[in-house]
Amino acid sequence: MRKLLAGLSALTLTAVWSATGVATAQEQVTMALAMPLSGAWARIGEVSRAAAECAIADINEAGGIEALGGAKVNLVVADVGGSPESAKNAAERLLSAHPDISGGVGAYVSSFTLPVTEVTERAGIPWLTLSYSERITGRGYKHVFMTSPTSVKQAEDALPTILALAEQATGTKPDTVGIVMDNTPSPVGFTEGMRNGGLKKFGLELVVDQVFTPPLSVAGPIVQQVRSARPDFLLFLPTATPDIKLILEQLTQFGLTRERLPLVNNGGPMGTPDLLNVVGKDLLEGAMFITANWGLKGQEDFTEHWKECTGLPWVTQDISTYGHFWLLKEAMEMAKSADPEAVTQALHAMNLTDGPARFFPGGTVSFAENGRRNNASILIAQWRHGVPVTVFPAESAVAEPVWTGQ
CATH class of the missing domain: 3.40.50.2300 (Response regulator)
Structure with a gap:
């Protein structure tokens, strides 16, 4: 050092x-x-x-x-x-x-x-x-x-990567997706392009679209919508630890474990050590999240x-x-x-x-003239046995990605 x-x-x-x-x-x-x-x-x-x-x-x-x-x-x-x-x-x-x-x-x-x-x-x-x-x-x-990378850039880069990971693991491309998110600027920006043609471009049907204002007091109605629609995967986009915990607990109570419903989050909050302490590794196992930086x-x-x-x-x-x-x-x-x-x-x-x-x-x-870092790109990390590790791209990854928590 x-x-x-x-x-x-x-x-x-x-x-x-x-x-x-x-x-x-x-x-x-x-x-x-x-x-x-x-x-x-x-x-x-x-x-x-x-x-x-x-x-x-x-x-x-x-x-x-x-x-x-x-x-x-x-x-x-x-x-x-x-x-x-x-x-x-x-x-x-x-x-x-x-x-x-x-x-x-x-x-x-x-x-x-x-x-x-x-x-x-x-x-x-x-x-x-x-x-x-x-x-x-x-x-x-x-x-x-x-x-x-901006939230819009992350969304543009993430969607084809997520679909490729899913198809590689299961042999089939997902057809449906759900979104559960809060209304803070980052998830709003992340999903804007998806809602305006991005999902359709990749042949995805949006079957759940739940937006809430943090902090969330009750997660049951949101999760009930997810259970009824049964999307192939869920874009899981709360940004505050208490909301992440509450929704994950409800998903598990409704039988929607990672093996049955792959989760993809956007942002570092999904990988903080405190989240592990608050939520526990079993609820987090297999969940993926897109992030701008992580251990490489x-x-x-x-x-x-x-x-x-x-x-x-x-x-x-x-x-x-x-x-x-x-x-x-x-x-x-x-x-x-x-x-x-x-x-x-x-x-x-x-x-x-x-x-x-x-x-x-x-x-x-x-930096470009507007202050954005040139060539900023996404990483994908995944919870594996109580530790979130980088799984994409290959040159930065410390483990291979898996589509479920198994």
């Missing part, structure tokens, strides 16, 4: 000089994290926080920001709560309390990231996110960067460090959160400045094939 950190710290990139042309030493720079640490998404937010704290510790241990005389990174954290309004208020308080923020990361749930980035964009603060909604980078903003083949040395540093039992989607802070660090090295505008310009100029790029699928990091 020391070699990895040294390599990241020593990474040489084409310099983007500060206005004076000279790097200025300083004692510390401030980076921010905004995550839901209370409310329905709190457990997910805590995982993100662990990843962020690990990244900051590693950056500082590796020498801080070398171009700024070894300046250490100070992490400030904001709890965005459980609603878009609280997220916006939290972002405003964060920037007011810490006017020296050079860049930030968050806020996981797309419906929170949207208002947070409205605030950070007005302030000119570079902001990185693993949220999926196309709207985040579709507003003409100059300081917002998304390292995940070839990351064995980092995986062991991750476990020790974060206290988490496997590498989650929040390896992106970890990587985002290294990207901010490298942007400061490039700019030789912690000025937010200089950091933003460096992120736009970035073209990495090493160092922090290791933490993202495909091993490259560069």
Whole structure:
């Protein structure tokens, strides 16, 4: 791990000089994290926080920001709560309390990231996110960067892959599909293209279409619809742990186990360690989920460090959160400045094939003009014996995919 950190710290990139042309030493720079640490998404937010704290510790241990005389990174954290309004208020308080923020990361749930980035964009603060909604980078903003494929892109790439996996396992292509989802921006964006011709294009009939507003209080009526229609597989798209647990329990009570009803989720919440603690491995066994990032083949040395540093039992989607802070660090090295505008310009100029790029699928990091990472692609992970492992694509997979939980 020391070699990895040294390599990241020593990474040489084409310099983007500060206005004076000279790097200025300083004692510390401030980076921010905004995550839901209370409310329905709190457990997910805590995982993100662990990843962020690990990244900051590693950056500082590796020498801080070398171009700024070894300046250490100070992490400030904001709890965005459980609603878009609280997220916006939290972002405003964060920037007011810490006017020296050079860049930030968050806020996981797309419906929170949207208002947070409205605030950070007005302030000119570079902001990185693993949220999926196309709207985040579709507003003409100059300081917002998304390292995940958008929800629409994920849907376009996922559907043919899912069908191929099913046909490979069973010998027949699915004919019917069900959708159970909440109405937050990520699942809405993920299913938009499917509803507007995508399913029909692949010969799929939508036989269940249930949309709810989180938090869900009763799952019985939703699951009854699924049991009556008996789709060949279910696009299972809640985003909050309590809702995932409630629906899975009801599906099992109605006899719809993974062997009888393959589940495909979209997003990292389906693979968090806390979900295993709350739901249990039997309910999760065989469930697949599409994600922007996960533990990848070839990351064995980092995986062991991750476990020790974060206290988490496997590498989650929040390896992106970890990587985002290294990207901010490298942007400061490039700019030789912690000025937010200089950091933003460096992120736009970035073209990495090493160092922090290791933490993202495909091993490259560069951004289009709208802030989306070029060539961002999906992964598929699957719960296997109490651990979610990457099963697609083959070059990143640590296990072969199976269509059921058997």
